Amino acid sequence: MVDAAVQVRPGGRSAKVRAAVHRAVAELLAEEPAEALTIPAVAARAGVHATTVYRRWGSAAQLLNDVATSRFSGDVVVPDSGSLAGDLERWLGDVATDLADPDTLALMRATIGSGPEGGCACTGDRHEQLSAIIERERARGGHAPEVGKAVDFLLGPLYYRAIFSDQPATGEWARELVTTFLAVSRSRSAQQS
Incomplete structure (x- = not known):
């Protein structure tokens, strides 16, 4: 006691x-x-x-990187729906919701604007989460695209829309990204076989 x-x-x-x-x-x-x-x-x-x-x-840049790294670490849970499409749709929707928060957006813009390493502070954990989703699909024996392609196809448009556009990244839009990405990925895989 x-x-x-x-x-x-x-x-x-x-x-x-x-x-x-x-x-x-x-x-x-x-x-x-x-x-x-x-x-x-x-x-x-x-x-x-x-x-x-x-x-x-x-420096202010190093401070912003620390705040962003802390803020973007572990705030979005990696789902396990049993399918790659389900996991990606839920995860990307959660990331889109997170990036729609005005405080999150202000921190992200300030951090990215503070220097070249600012982008890594805002996206590092997201890359790890996406990698975990793809690795889980491979462990299940399913077709899993390359992590780099998933980052480019899924996170690229999402972050572009959040940072440079006034268009919201809705859950429906995120699901469409996932559907298109998986269709393109399967098509490329079939062409290579």
Whole structure:
């Protein structure tokens, strides 16, 4: 039995600073254009000294990458419907819903605009999820397309629409992408056989 007088620190000062800084970034992006996001502004909003933020992250770009990596990791569950089409349709619909959130979109645009590694912070987990879906299909013995082609065909249009267009990526649109992708993939596979 654990003594009630003993208290465990739930992460200590470092975790509290990180959480406060991440929250400050999200709040500032919701209120201001991305260009207004500076280390001093984030530090002031988080209630920490700017040198603390500079010491831990170094630059606004590195801070945005950390916030994006944290935000886009594990937020969308990889479904297991028993079929590749079902898994892809549900997953892509969930990703589309996530990307439609204005706060998510603001973070993504700011991170991508901060430098070349910003895109990786916003898509790395999505690539891993898509890879897991495709590998599961292979393990079931089904036809599974290459991960790179799936990324290009499914995530490319979805992220393009989210970042550069005012057209929403609806669930129906995501399902159409999956249907078209699987049909093209099967057709190419049949031609190669």
